[in-house]
Amino acid sequence: MKSISPNIFVNDLEATITFYTKLGFMVTDEVTTPEGEKVFALMTNGSVTFMFQTFASIEGKHPMVSRADGGSLLLYISVNNIRKYYDHIKDHVTLLTGLEKTFYGATEFSLCDNNNYLLTFAEHD
Numbered sequence: 001m002k003s004i005s006p007n008i009f010v011n012d013l014e015a016t017i018t019f020y021t022k023l024g025f026m027v028t029d030e031v032t033t034p035e036g037e038k039v040f041a042l043m044t045n046g047s048v049t050f051m052f053q054t055f056a057s058i059e060g061k062h063p064m065v066s067r068a069d070g071g072s073l074l075l076y077i078s079v080n081n082i083r084k085y086y087d088h089i090k091d092h093v094t095l096l097t098g099l100e101k102t103f104y105g106a107t108e109f110s111l112c113d114n115n116n117y118l119l120t121f122a123e124h125d
Contacts, residue, residue: 005042006075007051009058009065010115016052017041019114022092024085025050033057048077070116082107082123 010016017027024045031040039057043050058065079085086099086109096110096118108122 005049005051007053009055010052013038013054015114074118077121079121079123
């Protein structure tokens with residue numbers, strides 16, 4: 001195996017793109033329907049890649065996918081220079097926790113994205 005790129009289902013793709021742009025991600029690919037509706041965006045920041053897809057685009061295809069935002073998923077993102085990154089985004093998003101040193105030696109902070117998914121950013125010493 002080489003990598004993992006979660007495909008995260010969302011209700012509002014444009015709002016999701018706006019939110020993740022604040023975190024330093026860029027749209028590197030997207031899919032638009034023949035009717036002109038954007039239904040998928042691939043966003044990257046360094047070597048981290050997320051795929052975002054609308055719930056509407058899979059209607060009737062994958063019934064096991066919950067139609068609600070958020071859920072029991074935590075996206076754990078390893079970063080370098082966490083203090084610099086934290087200072088860069090802290091005034092643009094709502095944080096759940098500030099920078100904290102964990103008992104296992106990581107420095108972390110957490111936030112919820114606009115879809116109610118939990119993101120934890122960490123740097124390990």
